[in-house]
Amino acid sequence: MTIDEIQLLMGYARWWDMTVDEIQLLVGYARWWDMTVDEIQLLVGYARWWDMNVDEIQLLVGYARWWDMTVDEIQLLVGYARWWDMTVDGIQLLMGYARWWDTTVAVRSAAVQRGVAIPDDTDYRGAILGLARLQKTYRLPTEELAHGRIYNISAKQGMNKEDFLEMGRVFMNIDHSSAMSWFETFLRAGVPEPEEAKEAYTNMMTIYKLAEDYERAWITAHKILQEDPQNKDVKSEMVLFQRNIEVQKKSGTYGIQKYYWKSAKDKSLEYYEALCRGDNIKNDILVNKDLICVYRKGTLPYVQYKEEIHCFNPRISLFIDVITDKQAELMREKAFPGLFRAQVGDPTLNLTSDERISKLSWLFDFDPEILKISQKVADITGLSTTYRSQYADAEAFQVVSYGIGGQYEPHYDYYDVRFQYGQNDMLNKLPLPLMGTGDRISTFMFYLTNPTAGGATVFPQVGVRVPPIKNAAAFWFNFDLAGERGDAKTLHAGCPLLLGQKWVGNKWIRQGGQTFRRRCSLDRYAEDPIWYS
Numbered sequence: 001m002t003i004d005e006i007q008l009l010m011g012y013a014r015w016w017d018m019t020v021d022e023i024q025l026l027v028g029y030a031r032w033w034d035m036t037v038d039e040i041q042l043l044v045g046y047a048r049w050w051d052m053n054v055d056e057i058q059l060l061v062g063y064a065r066w067w068d069m070t071v072d073e074i075q076l077l078v079g080y081a082r083w084w085d086m087t088v089d090g091i092q093l094l095m096g097y098a099r100w101w102d103t104t105v106a107v108r109s110a111a112v113q114r115g116v117a118i119p120d121d122t123d124y125r126g127a128i129l130g131l132a133r134l135q136k137t138y139r140l141p142t143e144e145l146a147h148g149r150i151y152n153i154s155a156k157q158g159m160n161k162e163d164f165l166e167m168g169r170v171f172m173n174i175d176h177s178s179a180m181s182w183f184e185t186f187l188r189a190g191v192p193e194p195e196e197a198k199e200a201y202t203n204m205m206t207i208y209k210l211a212e213d214y215e216r217a218w219i220t221a222h223k224i225l226q227e228d229p230q231n232k233d234v235k236s237e238m239v240l241f242q243r244n245i246e247v248q249k250k251s252g253t254y255g256i257q258k259y260y261w262k263s264a265k266d267k268s269l270e271y272y273e274a275l276c277r278g279d280n281i282k283n284d285i286l287v288n289k290d291l292i293c294v295y296r297k298g299t300l301p302y303v304q305y306k307e308e309i310h311c312f313n314p315r316i317s318l319f320i321d322v323i324t325d326k327q328a329e330l331m332r333e334k335a336f337p338g339l340f341r342a343q344v345g346d347p348t349l350n351l352t353s354d355e356r357i358s359k360l361s362w363l364f365d366f367d368p369e370i371l372k373i374s375q376k377v378a379d380i381t382g383l384s385t386t387y388r389s390q391y392a393d394a395e396a397f398q399v400v401s402y403g404i405g406g407q408y409e410p411h412y413d414y415y416d417v418r419f420q421y422g423q424n425d426m427l428n429k430l431p432l433p434l435m436g437t438g439d440r441i442s443t444f445m446f447y448l449t450n451p452t453a454g455g456a457t458v459f460p461q462v463g464v465r466v467p468p469i470k471n472a473a474a475f476w477f478n479f480d481l482a483g484e485r486g487d488a489k490t491l492h493a494g495c496p497l498l499l500g501q502k503w504v505g506n507k508w509i510r511q512g513g514q515t516f517r518r519r520c521s522l523d524r525y526a527e528d529p530i531w532y533s
């Protein structure tokens with residue numbers, strides 16, 4: 001440091017009432033973290049303001065550098081943290097997540113303000129599990145993900161060594177080839193702790209053994225012995241591997257690599273994931289020229305809507321540009337304060353589930369701006385969306401927000417399948433306005449954002465993938481015209497969100513009010529008057 005800098009610092013130190021020891025500590029940190037004296041003094045100023053000691057400051061600066069934050073951002077964070085009475089550890093966790101998920105500090109703090117719990121260990125495991133699901137669904141290469149790259153988009157911060165190991169652990173139950181690649185990435189990322197190295201090698205040995213690659217299993221076992229020379233189990237495993245190699249040599253199968261990697265296979269999920277990726281879909285506009293775009297009249301004179309027909313049976317349509325940017329924002333803003341974790345099934349049981357990972361809240365037509373949007377739905381569909389305190393024709397808007405990794409696995413929107421599973425009192429537990437209004441005859445779903453990647457709506461029974469496009473809305477009937485049964489072909493899902501934000505607004509229209517609008521037909525093949533009038 002220059003004499004000038006020292007005197008500046010001493011001046012500050014006096015000002016902040018620090019001892020010489022503290023000053024020298026600070027100077028040391030400053031050198032270490034490559035900060036200017038001005039930055040230090042700013043920080044010390046904040047620290048005093050927030051009543052922190054030098055140790056806490058240095059911890060913070062360390063984190064800040066690690067996460068590549070500016071001093072201003074740190075102070076914002078510390079301000080929030082003190083306000084919410086968090087420890088420095090809590091802050092760093094928060095910063096880590098904030099960076100990782102690329103949300104702003106302000107968004108995070110708003111979440112805290114609304115009583116959303118600060119991330120803890122469970123969230124960490126949840127986050128890792130979510131990443132594993134994304135990697136599997138979208139077939140992301142391990143190396144890319146490890147360095148924070150997804151589809152050529154780079155996160156500010158890649159994952160760290162501990163994350164690599166945790167990904168390996170998680171994949172042991174999902175897919176062995178991915179598990180292997182994470183353990184390899186972990187071991188390449190620098191000298192590991194002996195215990196962790198042992199854990200990685202032990203898992204790798206298990207995988208090789210299951211794949212009957214005894215040569216590699218033996219080599220891996222040998223590495224475990226280097227970490228843990230007394231390990232009797234591993235020694236006896238090695239004898240076994242040796243014996244198996246002999247047997248293979250005799251039978252001529254040695255060196256013929258089968259590479260059988262265990263993976264949890266579920267055919268229906270595999271197809272669902274392929275649809276989410278967009279592999280071999282029937283309705284891709286480039287693949288299938290039959291995808292039809294038409295202009296449709298609404299019930300109001302002179303107004304036409306652009307309709308993309310993604311499927312004819314059942315009819316699944318995407319209406320383009322049916323709300324304005326302003327209306328989409330408005331719905332998100334109004335819904336934000338009320339967001340809570342989405343639940344599935346019986347509302348009295350408070351069930352959350354990995355099947356549906358999102359947050360939601362309800363918007364009612366009592367709000368004139370929301371009413372306008374409901375009326376738009378009525379105009380386009382010709383169905384009634386009138387909300388009443390009893391016998392409502394449609395439900396309130398359900399606004400759903402998905403975080404990265406958020407999804408809704410294949411499901412029906414109607415209830416009647418659940419009757420068959422003995423949950424037929426579901427309909428009796430509904431809020432009063434919906435009692436006796438029948439089932440969800442149709443779904444009208446607005447997309448309120450353009451996700452950067454992932455988040456399509458897919459229909460695995462009919463191989464249809466509807467792309468999420470901001471201000472557009474998907475529409476389909478859950479019931480056939482005969483009206484007595486839910487249509488199984490409407491099975492659908494919200495694919496995991498890979499990057500960006502996904503918000504949707506659901507309007508479920510009830511059977512009750514539609515008697516004269518969508519008449520039942522005795523002829524099950526009758527053309528739907530809603531579509532063909």
Ligand SMILES: O=C(O)CCC(=O)C(=O)O
Nearest residue numbers: 408456457493494495504
């Ligand atoms: O988010 C999606 O694409 C589908 C959402 C959905 O199906 C639902 O909320 O019922």
Ligand SMILES: [Fe+2]
Nearest residue numbers: 411412413492
């Ligand atoms: Fe749905």
